[in-house]
Amino acid sequence: MPDFGYFLSQLFNGIKLGSVYAMVAIGYSMVYGILRLINFAHGDIMTVGVYTILVLFTTYGMPLWLTIIISVALSIIVGLTAERVAYRPLRSSGEETTLISSLAVSILIQNIIVMVFSPQRVAFHLPDYLSKLHTFGTVRLSTMNIITFVAVFVILIALSYMIKNTRVGMAMRACSDNMNAARLMGINVTTIIVIAFAIGSALAALSGLMLAGEYKTIDPLMGFVPGLKAFCAAVLGGIGSLGGAVLGGFILGIIEMLFAGLMPTEITPYRDAFVFLVLILVLLIKPNGILGSNEGGRS
Amino acid sequence: MLKIENLCVKYDSIRVVHNVSLDINDGEIVAMIGANGAGKSTILKTISGLLKAESGKITMDSEDITRVDSHVIVQRGIIQVPEGRQIFTKMTIEENLKLGAFLQKDKEKVERNFERVLTLFPILKERLKQTAGTLSGGEQQMLAIGRALMGAPRLLLLDEPSMGLSPLMTQNVFDVLRQLKKDGITMLLVEQNAYDALEISDRTYILETGVVKITGWSRELIEDPGIKKAYLGGEYDA
Amino acid sequence: MKLKDSNIFRLILFVLIPLAVIIYAGLDSGGYYAGLINLVGINIILVASLNLVNGFSGMFSMGHAAFMAIGAYTSATLTLNAAQKATYMPGLPEWLMNLVLPFPLALLAGGIFAAIVAILIGFPVLRFKGHYLSVATIGLIVIVRAVLDNEDQLTNGARGVTGLPPYASTWIIFTIVILVLYLLHRLINSAYGRGLIAMRDDYVAAQTLGVNLTTKKLSAFCISAFIAGVGGGLWGHMQSVISGKFFYIDYSFKIVQTSIIGGMSSLSGSVVGSILMTYIPEFLAPLENGLRIFGTRLPELYGISNIILSSFLIVLIIFRRQGIMGYSEIITESIFSLKTYKSVFDKSEYRIFMESLKGSIKSIGSIPTRISVWISNKKRKKKGE
Numbered sequence: 004m005p006d007f008g009y010f011l012s013q014l015f016n017g018i019k020l021g022s023v024y025a026m027v028a029i030g031y032s033m034v035y036g037i038l039r040l041i042n043f044a045h046g047d048i049m050t051v052g053v054y055t056i057l058v059l060f061t062t063y064g065m066p067l068w069l070t071i072i073i074s075v076a077l078s079i080i081v082g083l084t085a086e087r088v089a090y091r092p093l094r095s096s097g098e099e100t101t102l103i104s105s106l107a108v109s110i111l112i113q114n115i116i117v118m119v120f121s122p123q124r125v126a127f128h129l130p131d132y133l134s135k136l137h138t139f140g141t142v143r144l145s146t147m148n149i150i151t152f153v154a155v156f157v158i159l160i161a162l163s164y165m166i167k168n169t170r171v172g173m174a175m176r177a178c179s180d181n182m183n184a185a186r187l188m189g190i191n192v193t194t195i196i197v198i199a200f201a202i203g204s205a206l207a208a209l210s211g212l213m214l215a216g217e218y219k220t221i222d223p224l225m226g227f228v229p230g231l232k233a234f235c236a237a238v239l240g241g242i243g244s245l246g247g248a249v250l251g252g253f254i255l256g257i258i259e260m261l262f263a264g265l266m267p268t269e270i271t272p273y274r275d276a277f278v279f280l281v282l283i284l285v286l287l288i289k290p291n292g293i294l295g296s297n298e299g300g301r302s
Numbered sequence: 303m304l305k306i307e308n309l310c311v312k313y314d315s316i317r318v319v320h321n322v323s324l325d326i327n328d329g330e331i332v333a334m335i336g337a338n339g340a341g342k343s344t345i346l347k348t349i350s351g352l353l354k355a356e357s358g359k360i361t362m363d364s365e366d367i368t369r370v371d372s373h374v375i376v377q378r379g380i381i382q383v384p385e386g387r388q389i390f391t392k393m394t395i396e397e398n399l400k401l402g403a404f405l406q407k408d409k410e411k412v413e414r415n416f417e418r419v420l421t422l423f424p425i426l427k428e429r430l431k432q433t434a435g436t437l438s439g440g441e442q443q444m445l446a447i448g449r450a451l452m453g454a455p456r457l458l459l460l461d462e463p464s465m466g467l468s469p470l471m472t473q474n475v476f477d478v479l480r481q482l483k484k485d486g487i488t489m490l491l492v493e494q495n496a497y498d499a500l501e502i503s504d505r506t507y508i509l510e511t512g513v514v515k516i517t518g519w520s521r522e523l524i525e526d527p528g529i530k531k532a533y534l535g536g537e538y539d540a
Numbered sequence: 541m542k543l544k545d546s547n548i549f550r551l552i553l554f555v556l557i558p559l560a561v562i563i564y565a566g567l568d569s570g571g572y573y574a575g576l577i578n579l580v581g582i583n584i585i586l587v588a589s590l591n592l593v594n595g596f597s598g599m600f601s602m603g604h605a606a607f608m609a610i611g612a613y614t615s616a617t618l619t620l621n622a623a624q625k626a627t628y629m630p631g632l633p634e635w636l637m638n639l640v641l642p643f644p645l646a647l648l649a650g651g652i653f654a655a656i657v658a659i660l661i662g663f664p665v666l667r668f669k670g671h672y673l674s675v676a677t678i679g680l681i682v683i684v685r686a687v688l689d690n691e692d693q694l695t696n697g698a699r700g701v702t703g704l705p706p707y708a709s710t711w712i713i714f715t716i717v718i719l720v721l722y723l724l725h726r727l728i729n730s731a732y733g734r735g736l737i738a739m740r741d742d743y744v745a746a747q748t749l750g751v752n753l754t755t756k757k758l759s760a761f762c763i764s765a766f767i768a769g770v771g772g773g774l775w776g777h778m779q780s781v782i783s784g785k786f787f788y789i790d791y792s793f794k795i796v797q798t799s800i801i802g803g804m805s806s807l808s809g810s811v812v813g814s815i816l817m818t819y820i821p822e823f824l825a826p827l828e829n830g831l832r833i834f835g836t837r838l839p840e841l842y843g844i845s846n847i848i849l850s851s852f853l854i855v856l857i858i859f860r861r862q863g864i865m866g867y868s869e870i871i872t873e874s875i876f877s878l879k880t881y882k883s884v885f886d887k888s889e890y891r892i893f894m895e896s897l898k899g900s901i902k903s904i905g906s907i908p909t910r911i912s913v914w915i916s917n918k919k920r921k922k923k924g925e
Contacts, residue, residue, distance in 0.1 A: 041671050092858045098670055099600050100857055103800060106602075106793060107853040114843030114850070122842060170404070177390055177401055184388040187350060189376030189405040189453065227789075234675065276686040279679030286672055287664055 008141035013264030014257060015142045019217065021256025022151040026210035027233035028240070028248035029158065030203025036179040036243035037199050038094075040101045044085055044108040045207055046230015047116075050223060052078040052208025053215045054116055057127060067130055075208045081112070082204030083197060091193075109227065116223040129216040151213040158206065159249050166245070171198060179243060228275070232259075235282040241295030250294060255281070303328050303488060304349070304380070304457055309358035311341070311348050317356065318344050320512045326457065331479075331489045333503035333520065335496045335533065340509040342492040343385050346461050349490075350382045351375045362457070377405060379456030383463060387442040389449065391435030395426055398434050398445055402452030411454065419448040422478060440471030447478060451487075458482070458489045464498065476502055496533040500524040508533070543900045547883035548893035550874035555881075566710040574710060575778075576818060581713040582775050583814035585720050587799045588807050589767035592724060594796070595804030596733065597760045598740030600670060603677030604768050604795050606684040609787035610657055611650030611769025612776035613688065613695060616704050618646035619777065628701045631693025643707040647716075647773040654769025655762045662761045666754060681792055688784035700783025708778040716774065718875075720767055724807055725872045727763070736760055797853055803863030808871035812864050821845045 027049065034042055055074035059065040065073075089104045128134070133147040166172035177185040178195050186192055207230075214229060215221045232255060240251025258281060263274045289295065304326040311319040319341040326332045334342045347353040349360060351372030360368045362378050370378075381402075390398050399419060403412045420427040423444045429437070434445060443463055450458060463479075464472040476498050482489070483502070493499035500506055500520045508516040508529070516523070523529050543549050565577035586604060593601050617629065618641040625637050641649065665676045689698040727733050738746040739753055747753055776782040794817065802813020824845035856863065865871075874880050883889035 039671075041675070089854050089858075096861065100861055102600065102671065102674060103796070104854055104857050106796075107850040107857070110793065110846055111850040111854070114846040117843035118841055118847065173397070173401065174404065176393065177404075180390040180392045181388055183352060184384065184390060185401075186352065186372040187376065187382050187384060187388070188401050188449075189373045191371070191373040231675070231678065238672065238675070272690045273683075273686045276679075276683040279676070279682055283665060283676055283679065286668060286676075290668070290672075 009264065010261075012141045012143070013260050015144065016264070017257030017260030018152065018253060019144070019148045019256070020260055021253035022148070022155050023210045023214050023217075023229065023252075024233045024236045024256050025155045025249040025252025026151070026158070026206050026213075027230060028237040028252045029155075029162065029245055030206040031230075031234050032237040032240075032242055032245055032248040033162075033175075033199045034203050035237065037175060037182075037196060038090070038101075039098055040090060041105060041234060042085075042090075042203075043102070043105040043227075043230065044082075044112055045203065046226035046228070046233065047109050047112040048078050048082050048204050048226070049207040049211035049214070049230065050116060050221070050226035051081050051112060053127070053211040053221050053225070054120065054223075055208075056212060056215075057125065057221060061127065067133075071209075071212065074212075075205045078204045078208035079201045082200045082207075085112075086196065086200045091196075109230075113223050113227065120223065122223060124220045124222040127215045127219055127221045129212075134216060145216070147213060147216045151210070154209070155249060155252075159245060162202070162245055171195070175199065232275075232278055235278060238292055239282055239285050241292030244292075244294045247292055247294035251292065254293075303363060304490070305359075305361045306345070306349075307359045307361075309345065309348065309360065310356040311344050311353060312356045313344060313353070318512050319348070321358070322509070322512070322514055324507050324514065324517070326488060326490055329486055329488055330505065331483055331491060331503040333491045333493060333499040333506040334509055335493055335499050335506060336509035336515075338494065339511070341512040342509055343461050346382060346385075346459050346490070346492055349375070349380065349459060373405075376453065379454070380459065381450045381453045381455035381457070382459040383443075383446045383450045383461065385461040385465065387439075387446045389434045389437075389442050389445050391433070393434060394431050395434055395437075395445060396430040398449050399426070399452050402449035404453075406452070406454060412452070415452050415454060419451050422451075422481065423448050439466050440468070440474060443467060443471070443475055444478070447475070451482075456488065458487055460489060460491045460493075462492055462494060464493060464495045472498065497524075500534075543896040544870060546889070546893045546896045547880050547886075548889050549896070550870070551880050551883060554871050554874040562710060562714050569709065576822060578708065578710055578713050578778055580814050580818045581710070581717045582708075582771055582778065583795070583798060583818055584717050584810050585713075585771040585774070586768055586795050587802065587810035587814055588720055588724055589764040589771065590795055590799045591804055591807060591810055592727070592736075592767075593760055593764045594799060595806065595809075596728060596740060597736045597757060598743065599666070599757060599761070600674045601677045601761070601764075602674050602789075602792055602796055603680040604764075605787040605789075605792035606677075606681045607654040607658065607765040607768035608772030608775060608791075609684050609688060609782075609784065610654040611647075611772030612782045612787070613650075613701070614653045614769070615643075615646040615650035615773030616701055616776055616782060618649055619643060619705055619707065620701075620703070624703055628696040629694055631691075643712070643777070647770050650773040651766040651769035654772070655766040658762045658765030659758065662758045666757045666761060678789065678792075681787070681789055685784040685788055688787075695784075698784060700781055700785075702781045704777050704780045704782065706777060706780060708774045708776075713774055713778070716770065720770075721807060721811075721872055722876060724767075725869075725876055728807070797849065800863055801853065801856060803865035803867070805862065805867055806865040806869055808869050808873075809863050809865035811871050816864075817849070820849065824848065 027045065031042065031045055034040055034045075052074045055077050056070050059073060060067055060070040085108045089108050090101055093100050093104055129147055133150075134145050136143050136145050137149075166175060174185065174190045174195050175198075177188060177190060178192055182192060211226065214225070233252065236251035236255040237248045238251070239255060240247030240249070255278060259274050259278055262277050285293065306322060306324050309319055309322045310317060318339075322341070322345060324332070324334075334345065336342055344353060348355050351370060351374070355368055358368065359366060362380060365378070367375060367378060390401065393401070399416060403415065406412045406415075425441055426445060426448055434442070437445060447460075447463070460479075463475050467475065472495065479489070479491070479502055491499055491503060500523055503520045506517065506520045506523055507514050508523070516529070524534075561577060565574040568574040586608065590601070590604050593599050617625070617632065617636060618639060620628070621640055622638050625632055661680055665673060668676060688695050691697070695701065728736070735746070735749065735751055735756060738749060739756060743753070772787070779786075798813040798817040799810065801816060802811070803809025827841050827844050829840055860866075
């Protein structure tokens with residue numbers, strides 16, 4: 004029976020992972036809430052952000068703060084291009100077509116990165132002041148971990164405030180509720196969608212930095228599975244709800260890490276599978292996620 | 303005020319509106335009646351920019367608004383109460399109304415309009431914090447109209463306001479419209495309920511399969527035996 | 541009469557030419573072209589079965605490769621001899637160790653096991669709304685791969701199983717292709733198939749037909765999984781090596797891509813799509829490895845064929861969602877209808893063929909004109925928007 008200290012450290016590993024999922028899930032939830040679009044390419048935008056940092060920071064030695072800004076900007080550009088080229092023309096078509104399109108965009112981005120860089124993993128190191136470890140008993144957290152965790156909540160609070168209290172936020176809620184009616188209110192729906200995509204892309208890029216710093220390697224496909232899990236997290240917490248996305252992100256991260264840490268070693272490689280299983284189970288009980296409303300989620 | 307010339311609209315590659323022309327003058331209520339599928343709602347949606355015209359011209363105060371985006375149409379003061387209400391079901395009544403005033407800059411004017419709307423629709427006043435999705439059909443219609451009024455419309459488009467409502471609720475809605483008429487609001491009213499539409503409007507266009515069949519003064523049309531037979535149930539006097 | 545309506549034309553293009561190609565591949569066993577043609581055949585099987593679910597039933601599954609994997613591993617368990625199984629699958633129960641079945645039975649077992657898994661998974665998951673169903677099917681692939689990679693005693697883990705006997709000859713593959721296409725063709729044109737299409741087109745209305753829709757969905761899902769399992773078995777016995785990584789998200793998505801490009805709602809689309817999607821990557825392969833043009837060596841462009849294919853997919857889905865074949869079933873109709881074959885004996889058919897052929901050749905001359913007319917029509921449409 005593993006001791007409490009081990010349990011605690013796994014719990015915190017889960018929180019670390021959960022912060023990443025939460026941050027990506029917020030972006031997912033925002034876009035899905037308005038457009039009903041599962042953006043498979045979301046995870047790959049994370050990869051774009053990370054590779055930008057790799058090139059600018061690691062290879063060219065640009066100061067980190069500048070690199071992050073450029074990386075976020077580039078991710079936003081990629082995200083908005085995808086919206087303009089691959090999603091906007093399909094807005095009036097069914098959900099299925101946008102799903103296919105987003106998968107195609109995902110593969111496109113992955114392979115562009117493969118082509119420009121290489122399919123191999125590359126080492127990635129955060130500067131020391133970020134990767135410095137702080138020990139609390141059995142729990143070890145880097146500065147980056149702490150920053151990310153705090154950032155998730157700051158972003159959550161900021162975005163929630165924006166959604167509730169600003170004009171843009173109200174417009175977003177209106178679009179999410181009934182897009183045609185929103186148009187009739189004089190809301191420029193296209194602008195709202197662009198804003199949502201931009202925010203989502205920026206968050207994806209930031210979370211990529213955290214993920215890369217944690218695992219110390221990056222490769223062109225690194226974003227896809229975390230992106231998928233982040234979507235699961237958003238669904239778990241209740242798609243369309245920002246708080247739900249964060250909640251789902253942490254729950255998923257913690258469950259995944261506890262599973263990995265506490266299950267006998269024969270089963271630990273099943274952690275990815277376990278994540279999906281949990282998702283399916285939750286959806287069966289609460290079709291709209293934990294914090295979701297109880298209106299039709301079943302076909 | 304509003305002038306439509308030779309409008310043609312396609313819906314999924316089928317043309318549903320053929321060369322329709324109509325105009326609306328300040329302070330008028332103009333009605334468009336006709337059977338289902340006549341193209342009435344399509345015309346309204348095209349005016350509001352939800353559908354794109356295939357050909358033809360729509361002008362508002364001599365400004366060409368045919369190809370303009372929907373949010374700009376609202377800026378020009380053309381506000382639609384859409385078919386089926388289309389209220390924001392997940393938001394409160396108050397939020398719905400506030401959204402109607404999305405483009406309004408003058409805060410005091412918005413407050414005044416808000417009070418005005420609540421006076422017109424006392425039911426809404428009682429339920430300001432209630433979620434709009436819990437309202438009944440008639441109440442939702444009131445909310446939809448109130449929401450449109452919050453935008454200080456110069457031209458109010460109403461798409462089948464009586465649809466799905468009981469006769470009593472329909473009368474309530476038309477009472478409100480009569481009140482609005484007194485306040486001088488210009489309206490284009492699409493209705494399947496021919497009698498009420500003819501009664502309340504100044505002029506009427508009767509549409510059939512996408513063309514304007516008849517047009518004229520409503521008080522004349524309402525007496526016309528041919529019209530009575532075709533649209534008002536024959537010899538029965540209401 | 542248009543050329544494509546002529547029975548003789550259909551006979552030549554859709555029966556005789558493919559037959560010739562298949563016979564060539566069969567005789568060239570082990571050769572490069574034979575390998576490609578075999579792959580086309582297997583892809584047809586996989587894509588056609590996916591179309592049943594994605595194109596005709598209104599669901600959108602992305603987990604097809606999982607059923608392939610199940611079929612592949614199951615059939616392998618029944619075709620390897622005891623010595624091989626002792627090496628790769630030591631954890632098998634005694635009776636299974638010594639059980640070797642003839643290939644057709646092994647394939648069937650693979651299909652059946654895949655169908656069983658489909659029922660188990662489908663039962664809870666098929667109720668989900670569109671998107672969630674698709675994500676759940678991706679989850680299925682992840683779960684299946686996790687099992688394959690980790691149950692070393694049964695599957696040899698991530699190392700995979702090698703040495704599958706090369707039973708999947710061209711003849712067997714294409715016999716199964718014909719069988720599968722025929723089965724699906726009859727299924728779709730039956731009352732059952734029409735029920736599926738009704739379900740796809742208007743779920744609410746279909747419920748009023750008095751059929752339990754969940755059962756219908758489940759049955760389509762299972763049939764599709766069964767066929768995919770058989771396809772997986774064929775694949776395994778063609779490649780001789782199977783491993784979890786071959787049946788993962790990328791391959792699954794390739795199948796989906798092929799399905800969409802050929803036409804999701806068309807069985808004939810699976811044929812067209814498979815031919816294209818098997819040959820185009822082959823064709824583009826030199827680019828990936830650094831092509832030599834006029835003496836200069838281009839840099840290695842890894843991933844270029846994926847980039848081109850996914851871009852093509854995006855363009856296709858925007859401008860022609862129904863894929864290349866749309867809803868046309870010209871290929872399956874030609875192969876499976878008697879009149880195509882009867883036309884050999886009918887003199888008037890030859891005349892029709894020659895005339896429509898002449899007509900088509902004449903209209904080739906007008907292609908430039910027709911293209912410019914089409915372009916100016918599109919321009920007029922754009923202006924009118």
